[in-house]
Amino acid sequence: MLKAVHFGAGNIGRGFIGYLLYKSGYEITFVDISKELVESINTYKRYNVIILKDNVEKEEVKNIKAIHIEDEKKLSKAIVDADIITTSVGANNLKGIGEKLINYIKIRKANIDKPLNIMACENALFATNILKNSILEKGDKDFIDYVNQKIGFPNTAVDRIVPNVDIKKELPIDVAVEDFYEWDIEKKAIIGDLNIKGAELVDDLEPYIERKLFLLNGAHATTAYLGYLKGYKYIHEAIEDDFIRNIVSGMQEEASLALSKKHNIKKDVLSQYASKVIKRFKNSYLKDEVVRVGREPTRKLAGNDRLIMPAKFCYEIGVMPKFILYGIAAGFLFDYKEDPKACEIQDDIRNLGLEKTISKVTGLEENSGLLQEIVKKYKELKEAFGKR
């Protein structure tokens, strides 16, 4: 039986990656930093994936186990035996995972010859490269040669909304998901076969991953930040607000313009994708909170992420990203007290001033045109919605 080790047994880990790997015949070992979660998985050895739609469906994922990230003995054996390693731990944690993997890969090198593929399944551009680089960074030539020959590092784009919805569950580790999913994998980087049913192997991942990050995640963040500003709790409520929906559709159109130019994708293909995304946001069964979708604004407002990147692309082709600016500016107004990264931005605005904070988070020059437009929109939204 094919063996998978998946780091991060959270929402997407159980609700999407674990789900699809199980359906493809893999035996799954989850690895997590949370002792409680590891204990729960080892107690129940199975969980249900609850698909939220008109007629709710349930699918079981069975024969699973879990290892705590610090349990070196068990982890070493699992990694030596693995055919595939995947992660969904949050892009900021990838470097640490990569550094941990080095020793286990060395043990694998001394013990087994079969190929391995390692894939990061995170909302970030080319996240697997972060893992790969952290593994190769400290290796000598012999280790690097081995890794290059025996380990594939395909980048991926993963798409399934897995919220923290509070519904009746049979087991505490059951997870609720939307019906839709898409997993695009960089074909040329695979070594051997992956055997993942339902995943799409693509020649050029960049258009897929940028389309997903800008048109889904960028639109989602825009809905979340404007929704928060207007006092909505859930995404499905915020997207029914005409003011917010028009802005979200507008930002998708701007991003689509940039995407169609950059990747030569037909505009109507992008427009169909964008409409489907809005429909998914309207799914009221998901009860997806704006504060989950807006979480960690420092990451979402970074220069290489879902909002600033399409805004820069628009700017470069002479299109004013007037709708994308709303999401960015509202992100700087996201003052949710339970989100440490939102608090960090608010503290910086108080201590460093608005321009310096925007520059620190986005990497834009303080005197750049785009940064000045963000400042204008921030002031406009602050005035209109009376925040702070």
Ligand SMILES: NC(=O)C1=CN([C@@H]2O[C@H](COP(=O)(O)OP(=O)(O)OC[C@H]3O[C@@H](n4cnc5c(N)ncnc54)[C@H](O)[C@@H]3O)[C@@H](O)[C@H]2O)C=CC1
């Ligand atoms: N929830 C969703 O709908 C989607 C999430 N993603 C991406 O998947 C990643 C995870 O997101 P969620 O599953 O929503 O978050 P989550 O918080 O539900 O799950 C993350 C899991 O990783 C574990 N973890 C964190 N650091 C770790 C470490 N160093 N070693 C081992 N385990 C560690 C946590 O304990 C947690 O169980 C993020 O990068 C997110 O952008 C991508 C697509 C959809």
Ligand SMILES: O=P(O)(O)OC[C@H]1O[C@](O)(CO)[C@@H](O)[C@@H]1O
């Ligand atoms: O996981 P992140 O990057 O914090 O952002 C949440 C995003 O991820 C998703 O959960 C799935 O892509 C979306 O629902 C949302 O746009």
